Amino acid sequence: xxxxxxxxxxxxxxxxxxxxxxxxxxxxxxxxxxxxxxxxxxxxxxxxxxxxxxxxxx
Numbered sequence: 001x002x003x004x005x006x007x008x009x010x011x012x013x014x015x016x017x018x019x020x021x022x023x024x025x026x027x028x029x030x031x032x033x034x035x036x037x038x039x040x041x042x043x044x045x046x047x048x049x050x051x052x053x054x055x056x057x058x
Contacts, residue, residue, distance in 0.1 A: 004055050011051040018044030 001009075018041040025037030 003058050007051050007055045007058070011048045014044050014048035014051065018042070018048065
């Protein structure tokens with residue numbers, strides 16, 4: 001596995017975890033904690049976007 005493959009796998013895993021956290025915030029928690037889960041999920045998307053942008057440049 002080269003660096004681009006590792007970044008691709010990291011991006012995929014971060015997207016899946018982000019989707020899971022957003023789903024927890026939307027469907028599991030009805031109080032304020034749901035907003036926190038959704039915000040962290042969006043943060044995971046942002047980090048995955050950075051990983052995707054780094055492919056081919058590292």
